[in-house]
Amino acid sequence: MNLPPLVQSFVLHFGEMGSRWGINRTVGQIYALLYVSPQPLNADDIVDALSVSRSNVSMGLRELQAWNLVLPRHIPDDRRDHFTTPDDVWQILRTLADERKKREVDPTLSVLRELLMQKPGSEEEKHAQARISEMHGLIERLTTWYEDVRRLETERLAALLALGARVTKLLDAKDKVVGLVRGRKEG
Amino acid sequence: MNLPPLVQSFVLHFGEMGSRWGINRTVGQIYALLYVSPQPLNADDIVDALSVSRSNVSMGLRELQAWNLVLPRHIPDDRRDHFTTPDDVWQILRTLADERKKREVDPTLSVLRELLMQKPGSEEEKHAQARISEMHGLIERLTTWYEDVRRLETERLAALLALGARVTKLLDAKDKVVGLVRGRKEG
């Protein structure tokens, strides 16, 4: 591996982190490298930069493309494929969340739903179903919320985040206003 | 493994999902089992239920306790340790988020910050720093937001989720009101 020290640290950290998620070291490193690279890289560039085998890079790129985290980018007059990461970090966040949801949350939800359909054969199963139902309810709320806010333009999403817990003040204010209006109408 | 079918499916699913996160199969299964169990279980109960070795259970329980996802619960007149999961799913969510943040996000933030302190030695490093800075900014926003809303009582958090993207309407309304008031004062 022969990279500027700053890039190397970044790449190595992503490699380590990758393994804490389901992602393997090389895949993490490839992503990190493409992310900070000023121009698209081809597979051999990556081989040189990371000192891993050509085939390993090929598989890693395939996985990253399946996640929509890396895109092929054609370079004129060059037969080799080149790759980049999308550069809007907010969009990257959405992609990452979408993909994790698709792979991890959705299948879980569907298993839980299925289990909730079954008729419990014992007190123990009845209790299990009650617990599963709580979990299902929570996950469903979270995903509904996510699907809702993921559509917001970056601008508004950022505003929302910046507001943080203070939204609740806004909520209180709204309730107050609604209460006032109701009171006036009904009183 | 000899469990009611419903419980067995749930446990097996968690085992599989576990491996997609950083968590290993047995740990996932132990958690799932305790989660749906009507009463606290001791290590041997778990050995019987999951057909894994005693030592594996011991290590799994240790890991789950380190994550604060499983608690020891003493049963009177029984020398053996028993274990449960906290039962408020909202609290479980907070715990899970806290722990993942602590293990994955915080170390990353600190690496990124460190890299941003360095003086870039080339154009390439300068570009890398710009990219790292974008990522750092995003993660910092997200964690600040998280630290903010994690303190909300369940009630309010649920209300917030239920509102979803409609909060932005509220935001617009607020801006309007503020605008009106300003207008009146200044006009």
Next chain:
DNA sequence: CCGTCATTTCAGAATTTTCTGAAATCTATG
């Protein structure tokens, strides 16, 4: 279609992670 360069596939090697059984340690009790 042929030759060249690029990419993918895949069987097995290398590595890492997980799991086990035996031994060590810990803990309460008589």
Next chain:
DNA sequence: CATAGATTTCAGAAAATTCTGAAATGACGG
């Protein structure tokens, strides 16, 4: 403080994953 039950530790076995090199496949220009 000896003993029996409970738990943990840990070295190595077993399993799973990652990685590689060689061969196959694909793609393009002539």
